[in-house]
Amino acid sequence: MDRLRSDGQTVMFVTIDGKLAGFIGVIDPIKETTVAAIKSLRALGIKVVMVTGENQRTAEAIGKKVGVDQVMADVLPQKKAKIVKSYQKEGRFVAMAGDGINDAPALALAQVGIAMGTGTDVAMNSAGVTLVKGDLVGIVRARALSDITKNGKWWIKRSCGPTAKANHMTLRMGVYEHCIF
Numbered sequence: 001m002d003r004l005r006s007d008g009q010t011v012m013f014v015t016i017d018g019k020l021a022g023f024i025g026v027i028d029p030i031k032e033t034t035v036a037a038i039k040s041l042r043a044l045g046i047k048v049v050m051v052t053g054e055n056q057r058t059a060e061a062i063g064k065k066v067g068v069d070q071v072m073a074d075v076l077p078q079k080k081a082k083i084v085k086s087y088q089k090e091g092r093f094v095a096m097a098g099d100g101i102n103d104a105p106a107l108a109l110a111q112v113g114i115a116m117g118t119g120t121d122v123a124m125n126s127a128g129v130t131l132v133k134g135d136l137v138g139i140v141r142a143r144a145l146s147d148i149t150k151n152g153k154w155w156i157k158r159s160c161g162p163t164a165k166a167n168h169m170t171l172r173m174g175v176y177e178h179c180i181f
Contacts, residue, residue, distance in 0.1 A: 008061040010054065030066060037136035038067050044143065046095075051075050051083055053102065077102035084109045097131075097139060099123050114139060 001011050001023055009025030038048050049070045050063045059073035072083065080096075084106045087094045096103070096110035099119025104126040107113030113127035118134030131138035 002057065005055060005057040006061050008058055008065060010058060030062070031135060033135055033137045034066050037140050040137075040140045041143075042067070042069065051080055051106075053077075077105060080106035081109050095139070097136070098127075099134065114142070 004011050004023075004025035007025070007027070009027040011023050011025050013020060014022045014024060041048050047070070048068045049072060050059065050066075050068045051072045052059050052062075053075055054062070054073055056071075056073040059071045063071035075083070080098075080103060084094050084096055088109075088111075094110045095112040095114060096106045097114040097116065098104075098107050099116035101120050101122045103115075103119075104122045107115060107123060107126040112129060115124040115127035115130045116134035117124065117130050117132040124130050129142055131142075
């Protein structure tokens with residue numbers, strides 16, 4: 001079981017008639033572009049933290065494979081929102097990426113909530129940005145687009161979404177107002 005978790009697999013127990021019969025390991029494949037996206041974000045000086053409900057051993061194995069700066073594991077949904085708040089209290093600008101119902105509160109609290117388009121509607125409705133392909137490279141692209149708009153080279157008006165925040169809305173991590181990349 002520990003060997004499976006050390007490989008980044010989630011272990012599920014199998015029971016028959018209420019008695020443990022065995023266990024299996026499953027793993028979500030890591031997208032080919034994930035490592036490069038994380039390297040690009042880190043090269044921009046962005047601290048990349050993986051916050052997950054996965055157990056510590058599995059999370060650390062995945063975090064090591066993809067090259068994040070820090071791993072926070074065994075995190076329940078309400079704790080994700082508290083983590084966002086704690087970074088904000090430290091004066092940090094927080095961008096949160098997620099794909100599930102469990103991520104929605106943290107996505108809504110972050111200065112930039114980034115939903116994976118391959119995830120749940122609740123996550124997409126809670127975030128300001130949706131990455132259609134659910135690929136972290138979209139975060140790098142959104143950041144680059146934000147830098148262009150921030151530097152005044154061109155503006156994207158509030159035509160990206162329905163909420164009425166401002167006519168010209170840009171943030172450091174991407175164009176806000178629920179734009180889809």
